[in-house]
Amino acid sequence: MSAIVEATNLSRFYGIVLGLNNVTFKIQPGITGVVGPNGAGKTTLFRLLTGQIKPSSGTLSVFGSSPWSDRNVRAQIAYCPEDEAVPANIKPQDWLIALGMISGLSASDAKTRAKAALQRVNLAPAHWNKSVHAYSKGMKQRVKLAQCLMHEPRLIILDEPMNGLDPMGREEMANVLRDLAAHGTSVVISSHILQDLEALCREFILLRWGRLPKSSNATANARASAAPANGAADPANPTAPVAPAPRHWPGETTVRCEDPARLARFFFERDLLRGCDLDEETSTLVARWRDPAAFYEKFNQHLLDSGVPIHEVSAKGSQLERAIEPPPLP
Numbered sequence: 001m002s003a004i005v006e007a008t009n010l011s012r013f014y015g016i017v018l019g020l021n022n023v024t025f026k027i028q029p030g031i032t033g034v035v036g037p038n039g040a041g042k043t044t045l046f047r048l049l050t051g052q053i054k055p056s057s058g059t060l061s062v063f064g065s066s067p068w069s070d071r072n073v074r075a076q077i078a079y080c081p082e083d084e085a086v087p088a089n090i091k092p093q094d095w096l097i098a099l100g101m102i103s104g105l106s107a108s109d110a111k112t113r114a115k116a117a118l119q120r121v122n123l124a125p126a127h128w129n130k131s132v133h134a135y136s137k138g139m140k141q142r143v144k145l146a147q148c149l150m151h152e153p154r155l156i157i158l159d160e161p162m163n164g165l166d167p168m169g170r171e172e173m174a175n176v177l178r179d180l181a182a183h184g185t186s187v188v189i190s191s192h193i194l195q196d197l198e199a200l201c202r203e204f205i206l207l208r209w210g211r212l213p214k215s216s217n218a219t220a221n222a223r224a225s226a227a228p229a230n231g232a233a234d235p236a237n238p239t240a241p242v243a244p245a246p247r248h249w250p251g252e253t254t255v256r257c258e259d260p261a262r263l264a265r266f267f268f269e270r271d272l273l274r275g276c277d278l279d280e281e282t283s284t285l286v287a288r289w290r291d292p293a294a295f296y297e298k299f300n301q302h303l304l305d306s307g308v309p310i311h312e313v314s315a316k317g318s319q320l321e322r323a324i325e326p327p328p329l330p
């Protein structure tokens with residue numbers, strides 16, 4: 001499978017400030033996660049990929065051409081920024097139709113595509129004529145995603161689309177993205193919620209201080225010729241299921257929630273736990289999994305099924321977390 005994005009010694013500086021420094025990587029079709037701490041250069045990378053800013057040096061090609069200088073390439077890419085960008089007092093269907101018409105579609109084509117886009121993001125028609133201000137955060141994120149789909153792009157870039165979503169909203173968003181990838185639309189996504197990315201993506205770009213840490217570069221290159229990424233369509237058979245990649249899951253997860261004892265009981269009854277610690281004072285459960293892979297493959301579903309309101313989940317020692325941890329001081 002050939003790469004859809006290739007960057008070689010790519011740098012972007014803002015005056016003397018380093019945005020992205022001499023990175024080389026490839027992105028394969030499918031869903032790719034971009035991970036890194038604040039200021040690592042994720043948004044800079046997204047702006048470069050979407051042709052909004054020009055590389056300071058090095059080369060970047062998307063679908064074989066430069067997104068900065070080739071408008072045909074830009075027409076195949078969609079961008080969903082982190083900021084809230086949907087006007088509050090407009091109905092999503094009207095907003096999408098207006099955007100389509102501004103981009104040159106006829107009114108009837110814009111309407112057809114708006115409906116198709118809202119269906120693709122799983123927004124029920126009963127909501128299409130409500131103003132966006134009445135929407136939940138998860139529904140707003142899906143409307144943002146729908147505007148990305150209006151021009152039927154081959155690549156969608158999503159900056160923190162899981163921000164502010166509860167487990168159900170994150171699971172719904174993840175399912176929409178899996179479905180898009182299964183139908184041949186590639187996705188590049190950043191999120192601070194590493195468990196979500198680990199469940200969604202097989203390929204990752206790890207950024208730290210505008211650079212690719214050595215390990216991630218090596219991983220990306222070693223995987224460049226591997227089997228289809230998780231969620232990537234086989235071009236010959238776009239709906240064929242894709243084999244999950246082997247992973248190393250964290251054996252221990254800390255959950256801060258409304259009722260840690262009830263949550264522990266729920267996990268024990270399903271034989272998921274091999275042990276746990278409860279701290280009622282901080283409302284925290286530290287869960288040690290019998291089979292971490294079995295838990296993480298259905299991470300959001302398990303939390304939802306428990307019925308316990310969840311405030312925070314963190315997992316020390318996940319593959320991604322280890323990868324983005326800063327190296328120890330000498």
Ligand SMILES: Nc1ncnc2c1ncn2[C@@H]1O[C@H](COP(=O)(O)OP(=O)(O)OP(=O)(O)O)[C@@H](O)[C@H]1O
Nearest residue numbers: 014017018019036037038039040041042043044045
């Ligand atoms: N327009 C700009 N002018 C000057 N410096 C900038 C500009 N945009 C980004 N930077 C700097 O470039 C570096 C990378 O920023 P960037 O926004 O790409 O990181 P990020 O990983 O997206 O961060 P966050 O997770 O906080 O959104 C930071 O040091 C940032 O201050």
